[in-house]
Amino acid sequence: MSPDPTKKITAPANLPRTAVLLALLVAAVAVVVPALDRSRTDAPNPGPAPTDGPSPGLERRLSSYATGVVADSRYRPPDRAEREALAEGVALYLDGEHAKGERRLAEVDFGVRIVRDAPRDGGGSGRRYAEIADRTDETRRGWGRVYVDLDTAPRYSVQVPHPVADAYTDRLGAGILRGAPGGVLVIAGAHRRAGDGNAADVAHRRDTVFHAVSAELVARGLPAIQVHGYADSSVPGRDLVVSTGAGDRARPQGRTLADALDDDGFRVCRAWEDTCPLEGRNNKQGRLAADEGVPFLHVEVSRAVRGDAARTARAVAAMATAVREWAAGN
Secondary structure, eight states: OOOOTTSOOOOOTTSOHHHHHHHHHHHHHHHHHHHHHHTOTTOSOOOSOOEEEEOSOHHHHHHHHHHHTGGGOOOOOOOHHHHHHHHHHHHHHHTTOHHHHHHHHHTTTEEEEEEEOOOGGGTSOOOEEEEEEESSOTTTTOOOEEEEESSSOOOEEEEESOTTTTTTHHHHHHHHHHHSSSEEEEEOSSOTTSSSTTTTOGGGOSSSHHHHHHHHHHHTTOOEEEEEEEOGGGSTTOSEEEEOTTOOTTHHHHHHHHHHHHHTTOOEEETTTSOOSOOOTTOHHHHHHHHTTOOEEEEEEEHHHHTOHHHHHHHHHHHHHHHHHHHTTO
């Protein structure tokens, strides 16, 4: 029988001091070891994913992640086996094989938590999301997170490759996910300059967790919108640059987005009509989508828009309008 950790341990007065210390040490080990064993990542049944109650909003959760984790994260490149484990774990979860998915993710110390966005009257969608994240210190490897809408079958993905380098793009990603059902959000876990060279610049690498998960979503035919930010001086006179990247399959949704932005007074550069900076034609996720014939939107947003909460909300509403065409199967 395990010792009762709440029961006071006493010893006879004539017992040597060394024996008393040894007895206390043995009792402590007996209590601690079972607890450590239960946390083994290779446990056959990790149990149901923990659940959070209603949060103040998914936007706030992702904002805290960007400023409190990503901004301070180191970056350790994942090897091929680690990338495959994470992509397969996400795939199993998308297929409804939640227990199998969690076991696969646990092999690389990732876990799943169910979070519920604040109700709509509190500024959120009210929907449930699976948060797939590193369950160790997230700043140790910087591999990012994935959020899956649990209330609607997956229809599209939102990608946020530079949540700190492109300030406030985490808000754009959260807003799109909340604004259109059936989304899967993939967000990077480290600053694009956190690794050696461009190792952590996930928009321009194929050997990252971000790309591995995005590739799994492309293999399922899920269209994607990837959001970026730029300094106002990079594209003077424009608020946003809307592009279909290396392909053109997302041209209808690109037009829907650009028209909605125009109608709301934003100054938009349409890459299929004009020569625009920052068109994202060498973006690795966009090139993969183009190779597979999957729609991909690359959206660049000025700092002036991203730094203004009201203008950000309006831009996000336009993006969600375009993405809902995918959610509706168009």
